[in-house]
Amino acid sequence: MIEQILEAGRAAPTACNLDIVRFIVIRDPEKAKMVWSDIPTPMDRCVLIVVCYDKRIYETVGHNRLVLHNQLLDVAAATDHICLMAHALGLGAVWLTRTDKTAKKFRKSYGLQDYIEPVCHIAVGWPAIWPIKSRRMPLKEMMIP
């Protein structure tokens, strides 16, 4: 199932099809503590997926001087695809907020290369309960005239 979920992330679009997105899968609950959210979230029995990008690609093609933010958008698109596939398979998945401090700690404990930027943490698992769906702002209010 994790592979299917990651395939959905792989299918997500990337700007100029530059394939900058990378994944780290953490199954060991002890190791998962490295990427625990800065907001307390019970996820001791989850698989954690860290969605990263490889900085070298934009540096090579010069996009880092033009559209740096596209790197984050690529990661966000993959993250959302991952969450949707997890949901389609009957699993729960949630984006987890992390601070720069957590990213730094994770980089050090995982021994991550300096050109890999970890951006999004996703917890995936069997939900103990199905949460009530959050309400969304009405479409009318989202529209900017």
Ligand SMILES: Cc1cc2nc3c(=O)[nH]c(=O)nc-3n(C[C@H](O)[C@H](O)[C@H](O)COP(=O)(O)O)c2cc1C
């Ligand atoms: C960038 C981002 C960061 C988020 N961080 C957290 C988090 O740290 N902890 C958490 O429980 N949910 C987090 N979420 C999930 C949202 O709060 C919310 O659960 C999600 O949008 C789906 O809500 P729904 O299923 O009720 O529609 C995050 C979502 C996004 C897009």
